[in-house]
Amino acid sequence: MTKIQIKHFELLFNLMLMGAKDNYVKIKTADLAAKLGKSQQAASIYLITLEREGLIERQSSRDGTVVKITQSGLDQLVTVYLLLRNELEESPTSIVLEGSLFSGMGEGAYYMSLPGYKEQFLKKIGFEPFPGTLNLKIDLRHIMEREKLEQYKHLGIKIEGFSDGTRTYGALWCFHCLIESIRGAVVLIERTHYDISVIEVISPVNFRKELNLKDGDNIKLTIFI
């Protein structure tokens, strides 16, 4: 098993610049190698490795390789982007919360799976939520930060409400976030009278599985305004 040496980011970054973010693009391993300052053979191995790790889709043939960055690969790029933005932009733009994981009734998962919401998530936030949300009970010592987030709510990415003929579903506001370095988004609702100490988070992947979490575990959440 070949372990990749140049870390994934640099490779994904270059593939992005070659246009592999939204579309399948045809590239030559030799061109990629030139950008990385490595041999054609090395680039070939890197691509194979990235594919095995699920970060790209790849179809190689005798006259080139067609690649596209997967959702999971895109998440890596976004994670780096958010952290850079937070450090490099004028106004520091993150709120850090801690809380403990708990199981909801599954309503979150239900709402998130509605096409009316789901399609907007994909378009505006950049991923389709894993069916199942993460409920976090915010520690009392972070409650002030939680209040601050509530004030910023309407600066977030707006997910429009909709009606399915039977009932109406309210608008949501979202912020990108990282949960222990995994990409996600916090989801805030309009209702004013609900328990502010609870916060709901969505993600393109199964948090619980990915991070091996169970109810009661303490989680650190970095929210980007």
Next chain:
Amino acid sequence: MTKIQIKHFELLFNLMLMGAKDNYVKIKTADLAAKLGKSQQAASIYLITLEREGLIERQSSRDGTVVKITQSGLDQLVTVYLLLRNELEESPTSIVLEGSLFSGMGEGAYYMSLPGYKEQFLKKIGFEPFPGTLNLKIDLRHIMEREKLEQYKHLGIKIEGFSDGTRTYGALWCFHCLIESIRGAVVLIERTHYDISVIEVISPVNFRKELNLKDGDNIKLTIFI
């Protein structure tokens, strides 16, 4: 001479997250190693190499290492940030111009060296301009793009005008840019009746030397709105 293997970016990125962007921070090579998934000894070598390449300042002792990212190191991070932002943000935000390099009268250099401008550049754009600007004569086939940039002018970073008692100096608008992958900023002035086919660029480093340029050379400019 040990060539660094993990590319510089990942290391700089981690140092940034450890707080080494604006301040000297005390770290342990073992902690850094843990973040990179390498041995303490490897981290030690990386830091030494980065220092040799001028990307960090470093002072090590028997009870830790004090590091700070240099301007040059920061430029690397900003470059990656701008390219990521351009690809990942909703509205695509770059204008690509091409043109040929020519020598001005040196007035650009003079203006840029005035404290009234210089200090704002450092604060608002993030670097102190190398004394000497780059004058670019935009190709006719890119003149539409140049017009577009002019329309966006007031969306740029504003550098306030000032007076030194003798005369007044007008406000400027700047945009981050990359010149053949080197960080810089285009500088636009308010005057409406001047030759729009000429554009002026500043940078933290000596472009001409860095890229080995001479008058008449063709240059590609990526401007971030």
Next chain:
DNA sequence: ATTACTAGTAATCGAGTAA
């Protein structure tokens, strides 16, 4: 403590090449 040297080892790299 900690950093960073030396020396040996393990992993990566690239030339040659087959398909």
Next chain:
DNA sequence: TTTACTCGATTACTAGTAA
């Protein structure tokens, strides 16, 4: 053309350790 395999050469990495 191109990709990607084998294998010998190179180099990055780690363990041990001195300061």
